[in-house]
Amino acid sequence: MRFGVGLWCLQNTATVPRHHVTAYRELREDAQLAERLGFDSAWLSEHHFFYDGYCPALLPAAATMLAVTQRLRVATGMLLLPLQDPVRVGAGARALADRSGGRFDLGVGLGYRDVEFDGKGVPRRQRAARLAAGLEALESTVSDVPLWIGSATPTGVARAGSRGHGVLLSGANPLPLVRELAAAHRHGWDAAGRPGGRRPPIAALRNVWVTDDAAEREAVLDWVRASYVLYAGLGWSVAAQGETSAMDFRRDVGRALADAVGTTIIGPAPAVVDGLREVAEAGVDDVVFRLVIEGAPRTALHDVMRRLSEEVMPQLAGLDAA
Template structure:
């Protein structure tokens, strides 16, 4: 099992206002720190037309982070491909992948916010076709240059498509372990049913809400930060349909219930509790974990302290864990 950190969204929110250049400067510091601590990857996130400056252009940011590191992989989680020009994205990704020694992970998603499609002048009805064209362009241009393609989906059908294409999948941190297990299985089945393209099973990575602390007061604060970070999703209008025994999570219809469900996924406590929680995630079929610790209200110093402790006290205990 390998580990990363995210999601770096480069926001300046009402709860934690700051000059809009500061998160971009801090990203360089964080990229260097993650590499020094031995993390495999850092992941960025994209949205458009949101009040807090949520990062709208991931490839230039990924390029900057790659330029100050030598081993760290940088991923887009997720680039909203239907809103982009497919050939331009593929060409830029290929150039960045080539210059970085193949350290670019291009995570792509369909997008779901009407305001983003309206603002970009893209009819939502075209999103699937535009996404497919974008993936084809990335396969043709960026993959030969060393970029890896990842998909973002919250449905068995969507992750099965990614598996059938030989692409990895990055699952949401808000997904309970029951849904993670179902999605990981569907991804693997999609790959097998398609004849195992590429010969090596593509990875299932999962964002997980994690906070390592021995202090009950900090534990409560961390859950508050997680709660605040998911309140933002009410503004973004995110939702996940019911899957099997996992209930729907709709921030548009019942924000309080959705926030509570998302916060309940948090693995929080001392090293032993965190290790146990992550072992459960691995047993659900996850190959790589991305620690979702860049959360609303959490001070940068606290985030870096947790990342350091996770690297020193948790990751070594999980180095030999391999998803079933």
Template sequence: MKIGLWFDLRNPPKWRQDPARLYGFTLEMCEEAERLGADSVWFSEHHGFEDGYLPQPLTFAAAAAARTSRVRLGTGILVAPLRKTAQLAEEAAVVDIISGGRLDLGLGAGYRVPEFELFDADVTARYRTLDAQVGELRRLWDKGGVTPAPVQQRLPIWLGYQGPKGARRAGRMGEALLTPSAESWPHYRDGLVEGGHDPAASARMAGGFEAYVTDDPEGDWPVVAPYIAYQVDSYRRYMVEGTGQPPPRPVDPDKLRRREPRGPLSSYLYGTPEDVAAEIRKRTAGAPVETVWFWASVAGMPEEMTARHVRTICTRLRPLLADHEPGGEAS
């Protein structure tokens, strides 16, 4: 199993940093992750967050491409329905060229009403739009619809579809599935078969975990817990913005840490590298999950905490998962 680092460049008001320094430091962490053996770095997207959440992941991926030479660069995810497909095809091709063929294009349908309003896009048609965009991207790249073409003959598209229906949809299109949950594998496999794709040859899964890895869980918890609480609370608050639903009550990070996952934002994986590795093996067992990634920084952590977390993931967690093959069972 391969390991990646996940960056969203959050800059919460409570812990605000100089934005230029934050972006520069994050690029340094991409270089450091590559030096320490990480297999990939991933960049996420949101718009209008109070903490300046990264809004343009392909732009940042281009900067990271210029600072690295081996590590793969992924978007996890880019909200495709907010963009014109031809522009997306060109931007992705440019990043792939700059990086020498290292781009993994993770796409999602999005969910936040204010983001669709900002881009004058139809939130009710987001899944239909994304399905059409995938086919159009393949056509534009394969038929010379945009120039220059990507370096990779078939640039990987990863679809961030959640749940049984989403997994099946990704399978029918013959694209990779951007979720690390083994529960999605039977539905994804069925979709591949329905779409005429051989699961043995076509199935690819990957995805991120809400997790923090430390050699001193009890000692670090009082320091880490406020950042985890902010991260989860802000996601939950922004999920309902524009829907008329009331904001959810603040989470209890202690409960998140102890709770088994029941869906998005329902729990937080926290523990030693050994504990986290065992849980990753369990949650991905039997599914063709080839890559998992983890937040480098949780909600704007200080630089020293972020750097230590990157080192722990790369030097302590990565070796524990190196022998876990896609489709393998939990040990």
């Protein structure tokens, strides 16, 4: 099992205000800490036209992290490919790979907010076709940069597997859905004749926290809740993306928030280790700890990164996905 951490969104929010210059300085410091603590990767997330300045341009953000680290991989989770010219994205990815010794991973997704498509003059109905065409362009221009696809439907992840790309699964996905999607990804790769010869990885964001303290546990679960309120505000809805019925932050916010909080693996280190074994058994190769969440102060973030690094990750180092 490999260990990532994320998602850095670079916001200045109504409830946790800060200057954006501070946000980008903290991003560099956090990347350096993640590297020192032995995490394999750090992941960024993209949105547009939101009041909090949610990062709209992931490649320069990745560049600032890669410039101050030597070993850490930096990944986009996800760059919304239909909104950009893929040739230009490829040139940016090429520059990042060349300047970092090949430490950049490019994760791409569809995007779902109407205003983001309209703001860029891209018809929303073209998004799937644009993603497919964009991927094809990237496969040829940056064949040495690992590609990851964000998807929450069996069809979508199977397609990613059939092309030999990794997938990043949402943290709000309940574990049974993670298992189903991981199986679909493997099947897609098998059915396509195992392109690339080596099974592409399955990454899953997971809400995780190590704590022995009841009050901290309560606070962390509230941070997880608050972090999904943001997505309720953004209008995120898996139901709107495909056939999955769960996690509809538009139809029933209260239930969706409770379900998302319910995915959290939280407790003393042994309980977290057990929870992560279940994640590996569901077929996950790369767990991406969802630690950068609304309300969690940086001292708490750094503290839990240290505890994961010292008490949890060594226990799971030799564990492979089922």
